[in-house]
Amino acid sequence: MSTAITQEQIQLVVIESLQTFGADPEDIAPGVTFEALDIDSLDLAELSQIVHEQFGVELKGSDVAEIKTVEDAVKLIAARA
Amino acid sequence: MSSSNGREGCALVTGASGGIGSAIASALGADGWPVGVNYHAGEAAAGETVRRIEDRGGRALAVRANITAPEESELLFATLEEHFGRVLVLVNNAGVRSDDLAISLSDSDWGCVIDTNLTAAFRTTRRALRGMIRERFGRVINIASVVGPRANAGQANYAASKAGLIGMTRTVAVEVARRGVTVNAIAPGLIETDMTEDLDGSLMDAVPARRAGRPEEVAACVRFLASEQAGYVTGSTLYVDGGLGA
Numbered sequence: 001m002s003t004a005i006t007q008e009q010i011q012l013v014v015i016e017s018l019q020t021f022g023a024d025p026e027d028i029a030p031g032v033t034f035e036a037l038d039i040d041s042l043d044l045a046e047l048s049q050i051v052h053e054q055f056g057v058e059l060k061g062s063d064v065a066e067i068k069t070v071e072d073a074v075k076l077i078a079a080r081a
Numbered sequence: 082m083s084s085s086n087g088r089e090g091c092a093l094v095t096g097a098s099g100g101i102g103s104a105i106a107s108a109l110g111a112d113g114w115p116v117g118v119n120y121h122a123g124e125a126a127a128g129e130t131v132r133r134i135e136d137r138g139g140r141a142l143a144v145r146a147n148i149t150a151p152e153e154s155e156l157l158f159a160t161l162e163e164h165f166g167r168v169l170v171l172v173n174n175a176g177v178r179s180d181d182l183a184i185s186l187s188d189s190d191w192g193c194v195i196d197t198n199l200t201a202a203f204r205t206t207r208r209a210l211r212g213m214i215r216e217r218f219g220r221v222i223n224i225a226s227v228v229g230p231r232a233n234a235g236q237a238n239y240a241a242s243k244a245g246l247i248g249m250t251r252t253v254a255v256e257v258a259r260r261g262v263t264v265n266a267i268a269p270g271l272i273e274t275d276m277t278e279d280l281d282g283s284l285m286d287a288v289p290a291r292r293a294g295r296p297e298e299v300a301a302c303v304r305f306l307a308s309e310q311a312g313y314v315t316g317s318t319l320y321v322d323g324g325l326g327a
Contacts (some may be wrong), residue, residue, distance in 0.1 A: 042256060042257065045214075049211055
């Protein structure tokens with residue numbers, strides 16, 4: 001499983017999800033914080049669901065509380081995949 | 082008219098073998114929703130509800146599940162998702178009573194009522210919200226009671242569960258409002274059902290309308306809250322009580 005999922009695939013899903021949640025595509029970059037993108041806790045809960053459906057990775061509430069940037073999210077998901 | 086508005090999904094009514102639940106399931110079926118008719122013990126009544134919906138051209142499925150058991154609650158959702166797709170309208174209707182004065186109320190009578198009326202409703206709500214927020218549409222309708230906001234001697238457990246349901250309604254409504262998901266409560270008063278037939282007849286004197294309500298009158302309110310037109314109504318409690326709580 002871990003060899004099948006690339007960091008690029010994860011990044012694509014995360015970025016598409018953030019756009020669905022209303023983030024401006026031009027503002028999305030690895031180091032940008034969710035706060036700056038106006039991404040809130042409900043958005044991150046939904047991102048957890050999407051990640052679970054797409055990659056089988058389960059993110060707990062405590063995990064989500066730790067991630068602050070797009071890059072944080074991608075790295076955490078990649079580490080669990 | 083089809084309030085399901087062509088959406089891919091279904092309605093779930095818990096405790097739909099009883100008087101109010103059956104009327105709600107029928108009303109949602111008439112509005113075009115495929116309906117999950119959940120029951121625990123009333124298999125024949127649930128089957129009758131399904132037949133009534135199907136006779137009118139609707140779709141329905143009776144699913145037995147004790148919703149106080151987490152694994153049965155999960156299986157209920159999985160079954161409906163397989164047949165009809167996501168649950169987009171959830172009516173937490175299942176409820177029990179086990180009355181006694183607080184001084185005599187046993188732990189098991191307390192726990193049983195809280196588990197069924199409140200905890201199980203939270204569990205089904207949490208489960209349904211996952212699909213609803215992805216769909217950007219959902220309707221959670223909690224059948225509370227006028228007892229909770231109002232006192233009723235002998236029902237400390239029931240009142241606590243129903244007041245809890247109203248509190249849960251408000252908070253969850255705020256959490257998911259921006260996803261097009263509404264969460265509301267309905268607070269019926271004295272309604273003609275098997276569950277109320279043993280109640281003291283003098284209670285009717287306290288009802289300004291001087292009559293008991295009908296299950297269909299509760300179902301009509303659910304039908305409204307489940308509709309597209311009720312999209313801006315959330316976190317509210319609608320009293321269907323003939324003025325009892327006024």
